[in-house]
Amino acid sequence: MSYAGDVTPAEAFAAASEGGALLVDVRTRAEWTYVGVPDLSDSGHRVAFVEWSTFPDGRVNERFVDEVRAAGHTEGRPVYLICRSGVRSVAAATALTEAGIGPAYNVLEGFEGPHDAQGHRTVAGWKNAGLPWRQG
Template identity: 45%
Template sequence: MRQDAGGAASGEPAPAEGYAGDISPRTAHDWMQAGQAVLVDVRTDAEREWVGFVPGAETAAWKQWPGMALNPGFDAAVQTAARDGRPLMMLCRSGVRSIAAARRATALGLAAYNVLGGFEGDPDEQAQRGRKNGWRHAGLPWRQG
């Protein structure tokens, strides 16, 4: 789903199949700042280390580097992240793995959203990320290293 589809750009979740909905990075940031939901970065440790991360986000890798096998500790990590009953907002590189993570969290009985565009966003015409959409493109807080 595109970032401008449905109500996601306006702050309202866009409908999704199998999880609570799709939200824009700005909405995720606003909800995080207000304490309404928990941001969960589902990227690998290597991605967070090499590319950057969102301060204050919980981590629960959906897949593990190298090999990108499903993380056997994912379920426990998201259940811990949701321990106070707040909804989860799943963030990956581009908003694809986070859909699978949101569906899994929902299957575990948790409320989970997908953050559209992810951390880096979709690739542009030159196959470079960070120029079209996503957390960094929106100018939201992040750190590297």
């Protein structure tokens, strides 16, 4: 594994809510706007929003590492990365680790989780775990 490891959405929420860790949502602006975003406001902390790849072309954001630093990362501060289903966040965690940022963790299942038998994202992930979120 080329990053610090995988955590559940509940573990990421606990770490980010306590303020010692930075939660970075690496999905696209379209996803933030239309699907919703994790919400840490009750804890007095915030989520950082830094696209890993751009919409609609899917190009990797060449400024990703610098944008995470600008979003509030400080040396040694754990970073928890979340995407839709836990795939892009692995790539983002790997990139941060290679850049010396971290420890960087992937949030398993992402914000929406995998598909159910009917093709809907209703079985796992941040939203389906009942963690706080809001419409973007």
